[in-house]
Amino acid sequence: MPPRIDAAKCNGCGTCDRHCPIDVIELDKGKRLAVVKYPDECWHCGSCRLDCKEGAVEIVFPPRMLLV
Numbered sequence: 498m499p500p501r502i503d504a505a506k507c508n509g510c511g512t513c514d515r516h517c518p519i520d521v522i523e524l525d526k527g528k529r530l531a532v533v534k535y536p537d538e539c540w541h542c543g544s545c546r547l548d549c550k551e552g553a554v555e556i557v558f559p560p561r562m563l564l565v
């Protein structure tokens with residue numbers, strides 16, 4: 498599953514956009530809100546969740562990743 502952004506917590510800082518290695522997340526500068534633009538490309542590396550100081554990113558890992 499791709500990351501989910503909690504719009505109520507996101508402050509539009511853009512950190513997740515800058516840190517995602519493959520640009521899955523893009524900051525909507527007008528709305529000051531992170532948007533998951535390419536959900537199918539997510540590697541589940543966890544950087545966006547780890548680096549979000551607002552705790553606005555949730556990642557649900559696919560079951561096959563939890564079995565390894």
Ligand code: SF4
Pocket residue numbers: 502506507508509510511512513514524530531548549550551552553554
């Ligand atoms: S790092 Fe967190 S607060 Fe900043 S834009 Fe991304 S989701 Fe929003």
Ligand code: SF4
Pocket residue numbers: 500516517518519520521522538539540541542543544545546556
């Ligand atoms: S988990 Fe990694 S690849 Fe997926 S959106 Fe976050 S930073 Fe990008």
